Amino acid sequence: MKITIPTPQQNARQLARSLGYAEFDDPNSGQISYTRRLSGNFYPRFHLYIEEKAGKMTFNLHLDQKQVSYKGHAAHSGEYDGELVEQEGERIKLEISASAGTISSPAFAPIKKILSS
Secondary structure, eight states, X not given: OEEEEEOOSSOHHHHHHHTTOEEEEOTTTOOEEXXXXXXXXXXXXXXXXXXEETTEEEEEEEEEOSOOOSTTOOOOOEESSSHHHHHXXXXXXXXXXXXXXXXXXXXXXXXXXXXXX
């Protein structure tokens, strides 16, 4: 799931941390991303990549169900849509909207369903 917002005053790291995500420096790719665990276990977890470009910040969100189970492959059990990813995307939008005040963007339209688990 991708979410794009106007670049906020916070940098990507600060914003991700304020959303409950921890920084993850991938030792294989060297790429910085952010993760948020769903429980005390390492998996499943939400995985967030953030790109800043042309006055916009884009979040690429997916759910990692488990770690890569075979060597030499970067593929994993990632879900880029589905109910949990949708709920987390809406939570992110609400948190950003609340911290920035009222935002007049379709990405921050009122949420019609109550997030619960």
